[in-house]
Amino acid sequence: MSDDGVGLFGRLKDKLVESKKRWAQDGRLLTGAPDPRRAQRLPPGQRLVATWPVLDLGIQPDIPLNVWRITVDGLxxxxxxxxxxxxxxxxxxxxxxxxxxxTAWSRYDNEWEGMSARHLLSVVRPRPEAQHVIFHSYDTYTTNVPLADFDAADVLLAVKWNGAPIAREHGGPVRVVIPKLYFWKSAKWIKRIEFSQHDKPGFWEVRGYHNYGDPWLEQRYDDE
Incomplete structure (x- = not known):
């Protein structure tokens, strides 16, 4: 696998990427609903599904467990x-x-098993100046979250979903799970977690999507 990502991104589904960029430009799926402040379980503009749809950049890296590594570095x-x-x-x-x-679907009651973010933090011990967490994936995808949101009781690096190993198409062998944010923030195929003083917007954040991504505030797209 090439770390520079040139070969991988050359094979991306350009149509999918361009389509979702247009969603951001057009404000698709925004309902204009008032801020409910999480008074309801289903965020505004979402529909409940029973399946788990597969969404990716057109690449599903196959990472043998004997070569899989995760690096945690930075500050x-x-x-x-x-x-x-x-x-x-x-x-x-x-x-x-x-x-x-x-993309406007929600799925309730997913059972995860993995390493809690708080356990990871206790091992690596972020420096006081660290304010942001940047996730790097084996398909060269990146996304960013504030350290304060990573340091939550329900955040984990999941290896299992509903009792079975997470399938490759859903980000196995290990993916991030951050329930309070839109799921593009929960990076699949995680290979590196970087702690930084400065924010570093990721793949979708630089393509018109919101830098934070709160579902209950409908922070789908960049409003600037």
């Missing part, structure tokens, strides 16, 4: 690289949460 006291067995030997937790996708 941390203890930069860490885990191999698969080392990662799964760490403390694992179970969490149940909902998925809210920016």
């Amino acid at each position: 941390v006291e203890n930069p860490t690289v885990w191999k698969w067995g080392e990662f799964t030997d760490e403390a694992m937790v179970r969490r149940t949460s909902d998925i809210h996708c920016v």
Whole structure:
């Protein structure tokens, strides 16, 4: 696999990317609903589904467990690289949460198992100046969240979904799960977690999507 991503991005589904960029330009799916401040479980503009739709950039990297690695670096006291067995030997937790996708579907009661973000933070120990977390994926995708949102009780690096290993098309062997934000922030095929003093907008954030992505505020697209 090429870390520079030139070969991978050359094979992206350009039509999908351009289509979603137009969604941002046109404000598609915005309802104009008032801010409900999470008074309801289903965010505005969303529809409930029973399946788990597959959405990606046209690439589903196949990462053998014997070569899988995750690197945690940047502004941390203890930069860490885990191999698969080392990662799964760490403390694992179970969490149940909902998925809210920016393409207007939501799925309730997903059962996850994996390493909690708070356990990861206790291992790597971010420096005081670290304010942002940047996720890097094996398909060269990136996305960004504030450290304060990563440091939440329901955030984890999931290895299982509903009792089974997370399938490749859904981001296995390990994906991020951040329930309070639109699901594009929950990066699939995670390979690196970078702690930074400065924000670094990722793949969709520089293509017209909101930098934060709160579903209950309908922060689908950049409003600037």
